Amino acid sequence: MLMIKYVPMIIGGVIQDDPDNEIRELTLNNERKVHLPIIDSSHVDKIIEIKVQNNLNLNQVVNFLYTVGQRWKSEEYSRRRTYIRDLKNFLGYSNEMAKLEANWIAMLLCSKSALYDIVKNDLGSLHIIDEWIPQGDCYVKALPKGKSVHLLAGNVPLSGVTSILRAILTKNECIIKTSAADPFTATALISSFIDVNASHIITRSMSVMYWAHSEDISLPKIIMSQADVVVAWGGDEAIKWAVKHTPYNIDILKFGPKQSLSIVDNPEDMVLAATGVAHDICFYDQQACFSTQNIYYIGNKLALFIDELERQLTLYAKILPKGFQNFDEKAAFSLTEKECLFAGYDIRRGDNQSWLIITSPLDSFGNQPLSRSVYVHHVSTLSEILPFINKNVTQTVSVTPWGSSFKFRDQLAEYGAERIVESGMNNVFRVGGAHDGMRPLQHLVNYVSQERPSSHTTKDVAVEIEQTRYLQEDKFLVFVP
Structure with missing residues (x-):
């Protein structure tokens, strides 16, 4: 019996169900077929038009993820059960492997303390993405880059979940390009957001789709041109494609082959x-x-x-x-x-x-x-x-x-x-550790500083900074420590 699975596109937290949408067929490693909608210009227009103002504080973000995670924790949750079945039927996972993957998704979403600590360790403060905080002689705030494009790999589904969670914790929008080797994980995750609250700011910030690097990429190039930050996962060719099509002035986080x-x-x-x-x-x-x-x-x-x-x-x-x-x-x-x-x-x-x-x-x-x-x-x-x-x-x-x-x-x-x-802990990335030599969340935000005025004295100079007077009286060197 031929088994065909349709995996929908999601744009702005809305499942696209146009029956006239052109379909791409993938044959996965056990010869079973997956149908994916092909992006067209109307999809690209919708993606570009999405502008979600995320005014949530970190507590609200974490609580939403925790609520989603509680569903994944339940072995009776239909989305979880379907996901496990898809990993087994289409990706060839054993039942134990598929169940473990779902369990880890629940763990990542439900670990509230870890989510807070990721922000604190990567950005130096729990509060810096919510408010201006004093640092040195400035007030500093970390703002989201904006549209984050995630080019996912298929060999490790949890890497895609991690990529998306990092962007959510820093309040970025997500445009998620799934892998032909795993078209299920990102869609299942974002669909569970919809299950919890379809109108939630985080849900409306999520888009999931697929395109092939070997086909016409004129529309994917438009999407890439809108990126404020790109997160690329995969082998040499995938990373080269990402580098080639990422705007020159945009940060790209590369998680390549190791x-x-x-x-x-x-x-x-x-x-x-x-x-x-x-x-x-x-x-x-x-x-x-x-x-x-x-x-x-x-x-x-x-x-x-x-x-x-x-x-x-x-x-x-x-x-x-x-x-x-x-x-x-x-x-x-x-x-x-x-x-x-x-x-x-x-x-x-x-x-x-x-x-x-x-x-x-x-x-x-x-x-x-x-x-x-x-x-x-x-x-x-x-x-x-x-x-x-x-x-x-x-x-x-x-x-x-x-x-x-x-x-x-x-x-x-x-x-x-x-x-x-x-040994025995290689798949557990401890909070506080680096990932491929970097602190990823630091690359998903823009730091903005409000610097204190001339009346603010510093540790080294205990007088007001009157630069015009220094020039007029030629006394600048008097204040050099």
Whole structure:
């Protein structure tokens, strides 16, 4: 039976249901069809005309998100149930993976304290987006950039949710371009806003659509020209497209392709170490930038670690089964296994290609089919690992045991690692941490300063700033500290 899913366009918080709209058909990785409306000039006009004055304070913003999150928290919420079903039927997620994705959406929306702390840590103050606050010799306020265009990737649905939440917390409008690999997440999220309050300011600030980079992009270029800030996610080609079509005077936040690894430093608790590393391999089936692809083991008990890693990967095959793999992906997995066997590497493989452990020399790397395939390298010291830490390439280094991260972190940071986490925590971006070397919310606002008048004395100059008098009497140097 042919299964076809229609995913509507949303403009200004309103679902567009024109029956005459031209349709684009996508075939997803399990050969099922998704129909998406093609944007036309009337859609672009509507997007340009949207001007929502967001006068909400941060408390009101967070409370709205929390209300939406409470719906996602309920396993009976129809939008959540449909979303889980779509991830399974069209993206090939296992039931456990799909449910976990929905659970994380609920977690992100319901974590009120975290939402407040994200603003405080990134912008330096909870109040700076609501009011003028004194800083130094000025009053400063952070204003939203305006129209934020989000070019989402499909490999990690939660990255799109995070992107949208950051824009909402800074009171920006959102124009969201979904990925062909995941046309569901953004639409499900914004539809849940509509469910809660269709006339809410935040809901009316949201638009979701799809366009293909390979087709006529005259209309997408108009949309891009209206951007006040662009947030681009994805691989090299996606980032290049975003850079090419973002106006030269507009900020662009680039979350491009990165790689990550694990360091296992002679652990005493082999079960704890292997469990954490297994999680970092299995989450998103290594599709995420933070996913471990290489393990560097320091110590003399490598065989024991690999034995335990095998047990933990087998456990994860049960508690968080892999998603659907098409013929090409299975073939790439098999080819990698055969190549490594031919090279004389030690190979261990799970049933039904559920995982692959390859023990190889430090300077030897084969193909990486992802899909829970990992290379293990035996080293003596951190200095042997450092050449494989590269600026703008290495995102996350997970370390076990955690105490070892303190002796490694200075050198890891110097060589270019952007995140250092405990093994088993690579998918949890802690509040206060940077993301790809930046504080994203700072790029979603414009800082405006009202600077104090001449009568305001400073720490260094305890008299009024009378510049004309200084010139007339040639006494400027008297006031130099």
